[in-house]
Amino acid sequence: MSEVVPPEVRPKPAVPAKPSHVSQPPPAPTHSSQGSAVGGQGSGGGSALLGYIGIDTIIEQMRKKTMKTGFDFNIMVVGHSGLGKSTLVNTLFKSQISRRSTGWSRDEKIPKTVEIKSVSHVIEEGGVKMKLTVIDTPGFGDQINNENCWEPISKYINEQYEKFLKEEVNIARKKRIPDTRVHCCLYFISPTGHSLRQLDIEFMKHLSRVVNIIPVIAKSDTLTPEEKNEFKQRVRKELEMCGVEFYPQKEFDEDMEDKSDNDKIREAMPFAVVGSDKEYQVNGKRVLGRKTPWGVVEVENPNHCEFALLRDFLIRSHLQDLKEVTHNIHYETYRAKRLNDNGGLHPISSSPPNDTQESNL
Secondary structure, three states: OOOOOOOOOOOOOOOOOOOOOOOOOOOOOEEEOOOOOEOOEOOOOEEEOOOOOOHHHHHHHHHHHHHHHOEEEEEEEEOOOOOOHHHHHHHHHOOOOOOOOOOOOOOOOOOOOOOOEEEEEEEEEOOEEEEEEEEEOOOOOOOOOOOOOOHHHHHHHHHHHHHHHHHHOOOOOOOOOOOOOOOEEEEEEOOOOOOOOHHHHHHHHHHOOOOOEEEEEOOHHHOOHHHHHHHHHHHHHHHHHOOOOOOOOHHHOOOHHHHHHHHHHHHHOOEEOOOOOOEEEEOOEEEEEEEEOOEEEEOOOOOOOOHHHHHHHHHHHOHHHHHHHHHHHHHHHHHHHHHHHHOOOOOOOOOOOOOOEEEEO
């Protein structure tokens, strides 16, 4: 009878040590296999990883790359003169970003058509650089006859899509295409306390198809709390009846968590805001506000206005989503229609010059 030879016992391979500069990964990482079973393991099964791989470092890699290259954000402000558009933008970014209009002097003629003016600044916070472009629309709503006064604005937005598209179809295109597309349009509603003007409804109805519109009630400190709440409800109802969709649109909610968060935002809109770049002493603290005979309206106090809600929504929670909706929805809609209508687009050698003024802060 032959002797039974015991199987050879092989030592387990050494597990590579995790780099000291990487934070602790979540416990019990697993991998799952898809498709046919291999080596006796069924499809869809999972098992613990034998050691640290480093998948979790991709977030840090993306952060470093973004900090090196920076990013663009283009915001348009629309509303008739005197609603504090420039002041609110300066308050949002806590710097002199937008030019402040002092109104039309007696010697200066009011423009017969809506003008488009843009100014760019590179702002930096915590090592992150952002090229911020503010597009203003002086002359909007200031005429006796404001029929179709949104057309120059719509034309400008589509021109930026066209400029980006032409860069995309170049044979030797740039590694990073300059993004001048409008990511967000703040539409300023006059605080009448009654209802929207026909111009407000027509503008938002036409422009909501091509850009992310965020309606705000300007200079809301002219309304009492009761008037403000009633006006907000009336505006939402009128926009719903007229089929106007503002950002964030319900159809773009990706999951139940998004829907829950965005429902709270939609219920709070339009934001009733106050803007100011002047500081006052209140209870021993310096605060941004507007001084009245009855006291100081604190811009960042949620009990006084909804500026903080707008800032957190626009910059701290939805800025990236605004850019993604612009690219994946509005720009793709324009791109598909443009290519379908013309049967393609011929490559071009260069893009038109950029007239935007730029400075560093």
